[in-house]
Amino acid sequence: MAEYLRRRELYVAERKDRLTRAVVTATTAAAVAATVVGVSGAVVGLPTVVAVQTVLGVALVVLALAATRFLRSPSEIESWREDAEAERRTARALDRLVRAGYTVLHDRALADSAGNVDHLVIGPSGAWVVETDAHRGPLRQNRAGLWAGKVPLRAMLGLVTWMGEEVTNHLVAELPDGWQLQAQPVVAFSRAELPHGLALLDGVVLLPAAGVADYILAAGVVLKPLDVAMLVDVGERAFPPYPVDEPAPTWPAMSRLRGMLGR
Known part of the structure; x- marks a missing residue:
């Protein structure tokens, strides 16, 4: 049990060190995905409201996936x-x-x-x-x-x-x-x-x-x-x-x- 607690503490400390980089990466990925979707929507002529909703939805999905991956504990x-x-x-x-x-x-x-x-x-x-x-x-x-x-x-x-x-x-x-x-x-x-x-x-x-x-x-x-x-x-x-x-x-x-x- 003590070995598990030690490894968990080390993992939590490592994850804290990676937090800033993970936030920047996730934000950048969400922005890129939103931009691509926005440009694609403009090309195909999507209504403004629909385009905005789609962009926001894609950005939220990307951020949610990044957060899930970051917070998930390794199998070990x-x-x-x-x-x-x-x-x-x-x-x-x-x-x-x-x-x-x-x-x-x-x-x-x-x-x-x-x-x-x-x-x-x-x-x-x-x-x-x-x-x-x-x-x-x-x-x-x-x-x-x-x-x-x-x-x-x-x-x-x-x-x-x-x-x-x-x-x-x-x-x-x-x-x-x-x-x-x-x-x-x-x-x-x-x-x-x-x-x-x-x-x-x-x-x-x-x-x-x-x-x-x-x-x-x-x-x-x-x-x-x-x-x-x-x-x-x-x-x-x-x-x-x-x-x-x-x-x-x-x-x-x-x-x-x-x-x-x-x-």
């Missing part, structure tokens, strides 16, 4: 908006874990990376890295990997696996010696259909978004309350809220993300 922004809405639904489903002694950290920055963790869940059953996927269609697997409908998910799974490893490494680095911890990566599908409702692929748990909280609760108890409190404290410090109003950082680790996304 709309796609990010849909993803953000799916993340919000997952967040609401996870927040009920709080009553069971869990802490849910939403939209957390990943150190040394421009990426973010959708949801980091910490509680009696351990640490969970939950990423939301909003693709549609039934999930299926073949030699080329996992698919949601006609969309390949191999790169997404690789990214989620990497995030789980990074979260584990950062948490363990801040914990006292002797801690044994493995943050479990989970993909919460908000729209795709899982044939059996649950799957485990390359160490990543695949679940419907509505069933993630129940799965975490059913995982059992591996941490004592004091251990949970310590882990939450480390998690909040190691993974601060993802910044929305700052330029996206560039880090050496991003080359690893790009490599995975290119597979």
Whole structure:
């Protein structure tokens, strides 16, 4: 969700920068179109009232089309908006874990990376890295990997696996010696259909978004309350809220993300 907000803010700022040029361009286009229509009307002998109405109508149509095109959000922004809405639904489903002694950290920055963790869940059953996927269609697997409908998910799974490893490494680095911890990566599908409702692929748990909280609760108890409190404290410090109003950082680790996304 934070990534969508960042991209929307950048798009709004860019559109504001283009506003003056867009107004000049639209006004010029409307004037040219009106002139052409006016001259054509005079040539064919249109009555003055009809000619004026036609010229004004053409100018208004041109301005309306220009305004619609300028104000329309790009398809990429709309796609990010849909993803953000799916993340919000997952967040609401996870927040009920709080009553069971869990802490849910939403939209957390990943150190040394421009990426973010959708949801980091910490509680009696351990640490969970939950990423939301909003693709549609039934999930299926073949030699080329996992698919949601006609969309390949191999790169997404690789990214989620990497995030789980990074979260584990950062948490363990801040914990006292002797801690044994493995943050479990989970993909919460908000729209795709899982044939059996649950799957485990390359160490990543695949679940419907509505069933993630129940799965975490059913995982059992591996941490004592004091251990949970310590882990939450480390998690909040190691993974601060993802910044929305700052330029996206560039880090050496991003080359690893790009490599995975290119597979």
